Amino acid sequence: MLVVATFAFLLVHLVPGDPASMILGDMATVEDVERLREEMHLNAPLIVQYITWLGRVVRGNWGNSLYSQQPVLAMLAERAQPTLILSVSSLFVAVLLGIPTGVLAAVRRGTKIDAAILSVAMFGAAIPGFWLGLVMIMYIGVGLGWLPTSGYQPLSTGFFNTMQYFVLPAIALGFPHSALIIRVVRSTMLDVLNTDFVRTARAKGLSKFMVIGKHALRNSLIPILTVIGMSFATMVAGTVVTETVFSIPGMGRLVVTSVMRRDYPVLQGSILIVAAIYVIVNLVIDLLYVWVDPRVKY
Amino acid sequence: MTTLADMLREFRKSAAKAWRRNPIIRIGTIIFVVVLLVAVLAPYISQHDPLKMNPLNRLKGPSRANWFGTDELGRDVFSRVVFGARTSLQVGLSVVFLTILMGAIIGLLAGFFKKLDGPIMRIMDGFLAMPSELVAISLMASLGPSVNNVILALSIAHVPRMARLLRSSVLVVREMNYVEAAEALGVPVPRVLLKHVLPNCLSPLIVQATSTFAFAVLSEASLSFLGVGLPPYVPSWGTILSGGRQFMMQAPWITMFPGMSIILTVLSLNLLGDGLRDLLDPKLRKIAS
Numbered sequence: 001m002l003v004v005a006t007f008a009f010l011l012v013h014l015v016p017g018d019p020a021s022m023i024l025g026d027m028a029t030v031e032d033v034e035r036l037r038e039e040m041h042l043n044a045p046l047i048v049q050y051i052t053w054l055g056r057v058v059r060g061n062w063g064n065s066l067y068s069q070q071p072v073l074a075m076l077a078e079r080a081q082p083t084l085i086l087s088v089s090s091l092f093v094a095v096l097l098g099i100p101t102g103v104l105a106a107v108r109r110g111t112k113i114d115a116a117i118l119s120v121a122m123f124g125a126a127i128p129g130f131w132l133g134l135v136m137i138m139y140i141g142v143g144l145g146w147l148p149t150s151g152y153q154p155l156s157t158g159f160f161n162t163m164q165y166f167v168l169p170a171i172a173l174g175f176p177h178s179a180l181i182i183r184v185v186r187s188t189m190l191d192v193l194n195t196d197f198v199r200t201a202r203a204k205g206l207s208k209f210m211v212i213g214k215h216a217l218r219n220s221l222i223p224i225l226t227v228i229g230m231s232f233a234t235m236v237a238g239t240v241v242t243e244t245v246f247s248i249p250g251m252g253r254l255v256v257t258s259v260m261r262r263d264y265p266v267l268q269g270s271i272l273i274v275a276a277i278y279v280i281v282n283l284v285i286d287l288l289y290v291w292v293d294p295r296v297k298y
Numbered sequence: 299m300t301t302l303a304d305m306l307r308e309f310r311k312s313a314a315k316a317w318r319r320n321p322i323i324r325i326g327t328i329i330f331v332v333v334l335l336v337a338v339l340a341p342y343i344s345q346h347d348p349l350k351m352n353p354l355n356r357l358k359g360p361s362r363a364n365w366f367g368t369d370e371l372g373r374d375v376f377s378r379v380v381f382g383a384r385t386s387l388q389v390g391l392s393v394v395f396l397t398i399l400m401g402a403i404i405g406l407l408a409g410f411f412k413k414l415d416g417p418i419m420r421i422m423d424g425f426l427a428m429p430s431e432l433v434a435i436s437l438m439a440s441l442g443p444s445v446n447n448v449i450l451a452l453s454i455a456h457v458p459r460m461a462r463l464l465r466s467s468v469l470v471v472r473e474m475n476y477v478e479a480a481e482a483l484g485v486p487v488p489r490v491l492l493k494h495v496l497p498n499c500l501s502p503l504i505v506q507a508t509s510t511f512a513f514a515v516l517s518e519a520s521l522s523f524l525g526v527g528l529p530p531y532v533p534s535w536g537t538i539l540s541g542g543r544q545f546m547m548q549a550p551w552i553t554m555f556p557g558m559s560i561i562l563t564v565l566s567l568n569l570l571g572d573g574l575r576d577l578l579d580p581k582l583r584k585i586a587s
Binding site: 122123125126127128130131134135138233234236237238240241244245255256258259260262267271274275278 | 430439519543550562572
């Protein structure tokens with residue numbers, strides 16, 4: 001996390017150009033710029049600036065937006081909801097599509113079904129999510145008029161009302177990842193299906209469903225969890241593009257607008273938050289390993 | 299002991315074999331070579347100047363004169379897609395080159411010298427704690443849009459992964475007898491690294507290179523699409539998509555063709571990477587079949 005924070009800090013300070021003169025614009029006099037530099041402690045040595053900045057971040061003072069003067073933390077909090085809904089529902093799409101199809105491919109290995117699933121997965125992994133989003137907006141959203149193509153209604157307006165805005169974005173973000181999940185599920189399932197205990201379970205006369213669901217799938221969950229965790233973490237970052245395509249006012253959109261406006265405090269804040277989510281997701285996945293496989297000890 | 303020349307000879311032999319036996323590699327290579335040819339021969343293939351605007355002829359559908367139609371400024375979409383292949387591959391190749399170069403240096407140092415390992419890898423882990431797209435976006439924010447900056451930003455975003463991978467293979471190779479023998483013979487360390495360690499770490503590196511390439515093409519497109527990548531006048535698949543987005547309803551062809559080009563390129567690279575992995579890693583070959 002410290003490296004992330006350092007990166008976020010240096011990002012602003014390695015930028016060519018002076019933040020103070022950027023805020024004040026072209027009309028500012030030299031004295032004005034100097035006064036603001038003093039106010040922003042820009043004249044202090046880099047290391048001193050760094051430590052004061054870090055201290056403020058830890059205490060929850062993330063500065064104000066250079067553009068709207070709102071506190072960064074409040075801006076981020078306001079936009080967290082759509083981003084969270086989007087990432088969770090995309091994960092849902094990816095897992096729901098990925099695991100059963102992957103299992104099916106493994107069970108029907110070598111058949112036409114397997115080949116078809118694998119080629120779709122290969123293709124799916126190559127599709128840029130934002131392009132898929134655009135095409136869906138074009139044909140499903142506008143062409144068929146089934147679903148809204150942009151915008152967002154907060155959860156307080158009702159669950160289904162909100163979710164209809166997220167169907168297309170979640171597919172756009174989730175589908176390419178389900179391709180990845182399919183491949184991992186298939187290959188680990190193939191490994192597990194060849195083990196002795198699966199053969200024993202079959203020999204005991206357990207139903208096919210029990211063998212696959214309980215014995216095989218459960219034992220291949222660790223690599224699957226790893227890839228799901230990685231997917232989720234990438235999805236959080238992927239919201240940046242997806243939210244732009246579907247005009248969802250979330251944190252990802254905020255990243256893009258703050259880049260455009262050169263609004264560095266907001267950008268720093270968003271990077272910190274996304275990286276924090278990333279780290280937390282990885283931690284949760286590690287903890288889930290223990291739950292899935294009691295043999296794993298830390 | 300395997301030298302680079304041996305490796306290459308071996309590689310050529312197995313590549314020829316793979317070409318005959320492995321349809322995945324065959325398809326991947328063919329598509330990729332086609333895209334590469336299109337990129338190299340761009341000026342000969344396109345009938346129009348990709349930058350020339352023709353306001354009278356804007357947002358026209360695909361026709362014999364403009365195979366992929368025209369965009370909002372009357373530019374020929376086919377020419378732009380063809381020249382876009384050039385930009386995308388240029389970005390992809392440069393990113394792969396820089397990533398391998400920097401990743402190899404960092405990975406070799408970290409893997410070979412135990413003292414450097416800790417500090418270097420902690421920094422790399424820090425970078426890995428951030429999604430690479432976000433690293434690239436934030437770097438672009440401070441660097442400003444241009445082709446070189448996109449290349450730089452994407453390389454920095456991907457180096458940690460490459461370095462980490464190389465370090466783990468170096469850790470294994472370092473313990474090999476031939477490395478010890480070379481050191482005992484008094485071969486200077488840089489030579490040991492380059493001639494004895496690096497060639498034996500190549501196969502995961504090559505596989506990683508294809509996926510970095512695919513990532514680079516995808517990320518360049520999404521960065522440019524967001525408007526933080528290449529400047530809009532440079533024809534690239536991302537910039538065409540970004541421009542075509544507003545006219546999606548009247549002129550879907552602006553969006554469709556660059557998107558399909560991206561899919562085709564990334565698909566070919568993924569196939570190639572998959573095929574190479576099967577080829578270079580006999581352990582994985584069993585699982586995949």
